[in-house]
Amino acid sequence: MLNDRQKNKIKSIIEERDFWISLYEANNFKRALVLPLVRYFTNENKIIPIIDDLLDCELEKNHDPKVLFRGNSVTTKVIDYYLSTAGSDYLKEMIQPFIDKVCKTAVSFEINPQLCSQSNLDENKKQLEVFGMELITKIYKCxxxxxxxxxxxxxxxxxxxxxxxxxxxxxxxxxxxxxxxxFFCPAILNPQLHSLRIKASLNRYCFRNLTVLAKVLQNIANGVCFGEKELYMVVMNNFVATCIPKILAFVRKVSSVDHLINMTSTKLDIDCTLELSLFVSHLLQNVNEASFNKDLDEFLENMT
Structure with missing residues (x-):
């Protein structure tokens, strides 16, 4: 565990803008390195200014707005970890009961004619629309x-x-x-990886239903209908078009300035000293052998 002097030294390093710029330029977004920092700064209510700087880095590097944030970078991973950290309870409240219901219900959302009989397509499409609308409504209301x-x-x-x-x-x-x-779609596709405790059995039929649901939800969120890449999904285009305005309204609502009035910060049940120790431990494990064997104090001095 770090002593007070070491802890203060680390804080002085990681709170500098140059540290995050260097991390971005090195493209080092390993979970073991970045997650402890995200958890620490979230608890200290200092993460948003860091994300602000990283967004600037991303915009300077990527000039095509159509593919912005699609790949992995320090910026996207910091935001990913922040969402999973600060939004964990929200995700459980909104999606967990719905996924449980999907997995407990003996229905199929399969609309690929190569994977199910022709006689079941209409009923499967109907069930997909019913559950899809329930999910969209739940998201909007939350x-x-x-x-x-x-x-x-x-x-x-x-x-x-x-x-x-x-x-x-x-x-x-x-x-x-x-x-x-x-955030939403990965949690639907793989609930267990997002710490969602699903009581129902997550068998392959359930995962297939969740996959089809996630496809529909993502297209609604993107504001686009299905095309040639997935022709069997084109039958859902009327449903997609119907739901787009509701998701547009949802996105406007959660990104509005009105919500910043009397805003509360996120406090985590964490040991900040432990998070800093995990960060340093990962650094020490990834430097050369000579540096690894140095005293921690000397290592921290060499970081500046």
Whole structure:
């Protein structure tokens, strides 16, 4: 465990903007390195300014707004970890009961004619629309219960993108990229990896239903209908078009400045000293053998 002097030294290093810029340029987004920092700064209510700086780095490097935030970088992984850290309880409240219901219900959402009989397609499509609408409605109604810290993040992303491109054309897709592509949909596709405790059996039929649901939800969030890449999903396009306005309204609501009034911060049940120790431990494990054998104090001095 770190002593007070070492802890203060580490804080002085990681709170500098240059540290995060260097981390971004090195493209080091290993979970063992970044997650303890995200947890520490979330608990200290200092994570948003860091994300602000990282968004600037991302915008300077990537000039095509259509693929912005689609790949993995320090920026996207910091935001991913922040969402999973600050949004864990929200995710459980919103999605966990729904996934349980899907897995307990003996219905199929399979609409690929190569994977099910022709006679079942219409009924499967109907069930997919029923459960899909239930999910969309649940997401929309849970806008008010989203943590203020996440609303502040999405407000930052939206306004940052609008300011950079001088248009609101790309701000929606940037918010939905994190909210749906990197948060909601992965939790639906693999609940256990997101600490969702599903009581029902997660068999292959359940996973297939969740996969089809996630496909539909992602297209609704993107505001696009299905095309040639997945022709069998085209039958869902009327449903997708019907749901797009509700998701648009949801995204506007959770990225609005109105939510920043009397905002509360996220406090985690963590040991901040332990998180800093985990960060340093990972650093020591990934430097050369000579540095690894040095005294920690000397190592910290060499970091500056």
């Amino acid at each position: 806008a008010n219960s989203m943590p203020d810290s996440l609303k502040k993040l999405f407000y930052l992303i939206r306004t940052k993108i609008e300011s950079h491109y001088c248009t609101s054309q790309y701000s929606h897709i940037s918010v939905t990229c994190f909210l749906f592509l990197r």
